[in-house]
Amino acid sequence: MISIDIVLLxxxxxxxxxxxxxxxxxxxxxxxxxLGSVLLASIVALxxxxxxxxxxxxxxxxxxxxxxxxxxxxxxxxxxxxLFSSVQRFTSLLTLFDAGGLALFCITGTLKAIxxxxxxxxxILLGVTTAVGGxxxxxITANEVPTLFNARDLYALPAFLGAGxxxxxxxxGLFSGLTASVxxxxxxxxxxxxxxxxxxxxxxxxxxxxxxxGSTGNPGPRD
Amino acid sequence: MISIDIVLLxxxxxxxxxxxxxxxxxxxxxxxxxLGSVLLASIVALxxxxxxxxxxxxxxxxxxxxxxxxxxxxxxxxxxxxLFSSVQRFTSLLTLFDAGGLALFCITGTLKAIxxxxxxxxxILLGVTTAVGGxxxxxITANEVPTLFNARDLYALPAFLGAGxxxxxxxxGLFSGLTASVxxxxxxxxxxxxxxxxxxxxxxxxxxxxxxxGSTGNPGPRD
Amino acid sequence: MISIDIVLLxxxxxxxxxxxxxxxxxxxxxxxxxLGSVLLASIVALxxxxxxxxxxxxxxxxxxxxxxxxxxxxxxxxxxxxLFSSVQRFTSLLTLFDAGGLALFCITGTLKAIxxxxxxxxxILLGVTTAVGGxxxxxITANEVPTLFNARDLYALPAFLGAGxxxxxxxxGLFSGLTASVxxxxxxxxxxxxxxxxxxxxxxxxxxxxxxxGSTGNPGPRD
Numbered sequence: 001m002i003s004i005d006i007v008l009l010x011x012x013x014x015x016x017x018x019x020x021x022x023x024x025x026x027x028x029x030x031x032x033x034x035l036g037s038v039l040l041a042s043i044v045a046l047x048x049x050x051x052x053x054x055x056x057x058x059x060x061x062x063x064x065x066x067x068x069x070x071x072x073x074x075x076x077x078x079x080x081x082x083l084f085s086s087v088q089r090f091t092s093l094l095t096l097f098d099a100g101g102l103a104l105f106c107i108t109g110t111l112k113a114i115x116x117x118x119x120x121x122x123x124i125l126l127g128v129t130t131a132v133g134g135x136x137x138x139x140i141t142a143n144e145v146p147t148l149f150n151a152r153d154l155y156a157l158p159a160f161l162g163a164g165x166x167x168x169x170x171x172x173g174l175f176s177g178l179t180a181s182v183x184x185x186x187x188x189x190x191x192x193x194x195x196x197x198x199x200x201x202x203x204x205x206x207x208x209x210x211x212x213x214g215s216t217g218n219p220g221p222r223d
Numbered sequence: 224m225i226s227i228d229i230v231l232l233x234x235x236x237x238x239x240x241x242x243x244x245x246x247x248x249x250x251x252x253x254x255x256x257x258l259g260s261v262l263l264a265s266i267v268a269l270x271x272x273x274x275x276x277x278x279x280x281x282x283x284x285x286x287x288x289x290x291x292x293x294x295x296x297x298x299x300x301x302x303x304x305x306l307f308s309s310v311q312r313f314t315s316l317l318t319l320f321d322a323g324g325l326a327l328f329c330i331t332g333t334l335k336a337i338x339x340x341x342x343x344x345x346x347i348l349l350g351v352t353t354a355v356g357g358x359x360x361x362x363i364t365a366n367e368v369p370t371l372f373n374a375r376d377l378y379a380l381p382a383f384l385g386a387g388x389x390x391x392x393x394x395x396g397l398f399s400g401l402t403a404s405v406x407x408x409x410x411x412x413x414x415x416x417x418x419x420x421x422x423x424x425x426x427x428x429x430x431x432x433x434x435x436x437g438s439t440g441n442p443g444p445r446d
Numbered sequence: 447m448i449s450i451d452i453v454l455l456x457x458x459x460x461x462x463x464x465x466x467x468x469x470x471x472x473x474x475x476x477x478x479x480x481l482g483s484v485l486l487a488s489i490v491a492l493x494x495x496x497x498x499x500x501x502x503x504x505x506x507x508x509x510x511x512x513x514x515x516x517x518x519x520x521x522x523x524x525x526x527x528x529l530f531s532s533v534q535r536f537t538s539l540l541t542l543f544d545a546g547g548l549a550l551f552c553i554t555g556t557l558k559a560i561x562x563x564x565x566x567x568x569x570i571l572l573g574v575t576t577a578v579g580g581x582x583x584x585x586i587t588a589n590e591v592p593t594l595f596n597a598r599d600l601y602a603l604p605a606f607l608g609a610g611x612x613x614x615x616x617x618x619g620l621f622s623g624l625t626a627s628v629x630x631x632x633x634x635x636x637x638x639x640x641x642x643x644x645x646x647x648x649x650x651x652x653x654x655x656x657x658x659x660g661s662t663g664n665p666g667p668r669d
Contacts, residue, residue: 027595028650035602036595037650050501055273057282059503064568077650084651122287136364141582143591145366149250149259156258204251204260204300205307278496280505345510359587368589372473372482379481427474427483427523428530 007177008108011184012049015104016069019134020045020076022098028080029090030142037080041073043141045101048134052109052126056116095195098135098147102155103187106131106162107180111170120167127163132156154194154201162187230400231331234407235272238327239292242357243268243299245321251303252313253365260303264296266364268324271357275332275349279339318418321358321370325378326410329354329385330403334393343390350386355379377417377424385410453623454554457630458495461550462515465580466491466522468544474526475536476588483526487519489587491547494580498555498572502562541641544581544593548601549633552577552608553626557616566613573609578602600640600647608633 023041032040046063053061063069109130113123132148132155139146148155165183169175193199246264255263269286276284286292332353336346355371355378362369371378388406392398416422469487478486492509499507509515555576559569578594578601585592594601611629615621639645 024650028654030591030595031649031654032595033647033649035600035647039594039602054277054500055283055287057280057503060501060564060568064501064564064571067565067567070567070571080650081648081652118283118287119290121290121293122283125287125293140363140366140586141592142595143366143586143589145253146364148262149253149255149365154258156262201256201258202304203254203256204247204303206304208251208254277500278506278510280503341506341510342513344513344516345506348510348516363586363589366589368476369587371485372476372478372588377481379485424479424481425527426477426479427470427526429527431474431477 004111004175007180008111011104011180012108013068013072015101015108016045016049017072017076018097018099018104019048019101019138020073021079022094022101022135023073023138024076024080025084025090025094025097026138026142026144027077028084029094034077034081037077038073040138040141041076042070044134044138045073045076046134047137048105048109048130048132051133052112052130055126055129056113056118058112058116096192099158099188099191099195101134102131102159102191103162103184105134106159106187107166107183110163110166111175114167114170120171123167124160124163127166128156128159131159131163152198152200154191154199157201158187158191158194161190227334227398230403231334234327234403235331236291236295238324238331239268239272240295240299241320241322241327242271242324242361243296244302245317245324245358246296246361247299247303248307248313248317248320249361249365249367250300251307252317257300257304260300261296263361263364264299265293267357267361268296268299269357270360271328271332271353271355274356275335275353278349278352279336279341281335281339319415322381322411322414322418324357325354325382325414326385326407328357329382329410330389330406333386333389334398337390337393343394346390347383347386350389351379351382354382354385375421375423377414377422380424381410381414381417384413450557450621453626454557457550457626458554459514459518461547461554462491462495463518463522464543464545464550465494465547465584466519467525468540468547468581469519469584470522470526471530471536471540471543472584472588472590473523474530475540480523480527483523484519486584486587487522488516490580490584491519491522492580493583494551494555494576494578497579498558498576501572501575502559502564504558504562542638545604545634545637545641547580548577548605548637549608549630551580552605552633553612553629556609556612557621560613560616566617569613570606570609573612574602574605577605577608598644598646600637600645603647604633604637604640607636 020041023044024037027037027040046069050061050063053059106127110123110127113126118126136146136148162183165186166175166180169179169183243264246267247260250260250263269292273284273286276282329350333346333350336349341349359369359371385406388409389398389403392402392406466487469490470483473483473486492515496507496509499505552573556569556573559572564572582592582594608629611632612621612626615625615629
């Protein structure tokens with residue numbers, strides 16, 4: 001039987017790789033150089049976990065102590081460097097890889113919090129923080145309005161679902177490599193479908209219409 | 224007699240609520256959705272305290288362990304969602320609620336640092352960091368030039384005043400719920416008056432004139 | 447014989463001062479006020495070290511406990527306020543001071559990590575994080591695309607070189623005030639020469655041409 005630690009490590013590394021590719025793709029679009037590609041990949045891939053480890057006071061963060069965590073960002077930057085010639089589907093690719101990272105990190109982040117002894121509500125919050133934190137750092141660093149706040153699709157909701165399901169399964173004693181994979185699949189499909197279908201939740205003010213993210217053409221936001 | 228811990232908790236929660244409203248108002252202006260409104264409210268309301276708790280190594284931060292801290296951001300997002308139809312005074316409202324958070328956080332942040340055993344200078348610094356940290360994260364996350372750096376009014380100075388007065392009162396043995404309220408009132412009135420009257424301190428270079436925040440029309444800043 | 451701790455403290459303070467000047471210069475260009483100048487100087491000068499201390503769990507960070515670290519940002523803001531009238535060479539000055547901070551912080555950050563017991567790879571990573579962290583925070587806070595990602599010159603590579611040399615010298619038992627100065631000189635000259643000569647590494651995607659940082663005129667990055 002495979003121990004839960006091994007399952008967690010592999011899920012975590014897979015999530016790190018997916019997020020790293022999203023970072024290198026954004027670096028490519030922003031015309032950063034290959035070293036900037038490695039750095040942005042590292043920030044998105046390792047940032048969420050570093051924030052999590054600092055918050056649960058599990059210092060120093062595993063990203064700094066276990067060198068295996070450095071391979072995915074380097075690999076991601078090389079992949080994008082050599083294979084990213086067809087740029088037609090840039091946004092699609094970034095969204096897919098980002099969704100993969102999101103789906104895995106909301107699980108591993110939640111589990112790390114649970115095994116660190118945090119209560120269920122805190123564990124869910126920390127899982128979501130881990131899952132959305134890296135992408136938030138990526139977008140802030142690259143001087144973009146964070147995907148997290150894109151009002152035309154759903155980003156945080158799938159992460160909350162995954163963190164909630166993980167906490168539930170754990171407390172029911174049903175968490176395993178198999179059920180974790182199912183949760184990851186559900187979160188991934190939910191996130192990608194929301195993006196493709198343009199699912200969304202209401203805007204921050206009742207009755208306002210979407211006029212474009214970041215635009216200011218609404219009923220009145222003076223400023 | 225009410226214990227200082229209870230006073231602190233209530234002041235802290237009130238500050239969390241005020242900052243949360245400022246976050247939801249900015250989310251509304253940026254046309255984020257209702258979930259983005261909750262998230263931005265959480266970032267501004269809890270961010271300063273999380274930074275403070277990480278710096279004094281009081282882990283995990285109270286925002287993650289005490290679920291009561293999650294209510295203000297949710298409440299703030301709901302309030303803005305249902306009540307924010309008159310958008311004429313958007314900036315005024317944001318500034319007022321932000322000033323409320325600032326006035327309370329420079330007190331509670333300083334006190335947490337003092338009771339964690341830090342020296343007076345460090346306590347003042349940490350109080351200011353707590354007070355301005357959340358708003359800084361809010362503006363960075365929403366891809367705005369931080370209010371903290373708006374050269375047309377005063378933001379950090381009232382926070383320094385509040386943190387300094389709190390430290391002074393504590394070491395004189397005069398800190399209480401009453402004196403804390405007076406300090407909060409002074410900081411709030413100072414901040415809001417500075418904003419309304421357009422008080423300011425000199426620019427970063429002697430002799431330069433204000434030509435608009437973020438503009439580059441001055442005597443010479445090449446590139 | 448001067449102890450290594452004294453050498454480290456002075457190198458660290460010099461790095462803090464250089465970075466602080468870069469922050470005040472950027473504050474001047476962005477037309478922040480004198481207080482914003484002190485704050486941005488503090489963020490760039492102390493930010494990298496605070497991140498480092500949080501990661502190695504050396505809390506509270508020295509910037510908050512040793513008041514001597516507050517002098518350089520204040521001094522830097524005053525210097526820029528009184529002396530910065532010839533604005534013709536703004537970018538040059540910022541780059542030179544930033545390079546000075548980078549050269550010193552990649553050494554002191556690496557050494558702090560080594561003496562905290564981290565392995566060589568982690569020490570190098572943490573040295574680089576310390577060296578580039580403050581500047582990254584400075585640029586993010588001021589709402590600029592970080593210098594770190596400027597594809598027209600080299601920024602992270604000199605920091606990696608300095609952190610690597612420091613780790614090597616330490617493990618060979620050759621680290622001293624003298625060798626540290628040589629490493630700092632090498633990193634500084636490397637960084638400044640790369641900037642003046644426009645040295646660069648390839649872009650994040652093979653075959654793409656530079657069309658200007660942040661522009662989107664390349665072969666195809668849709669949206």
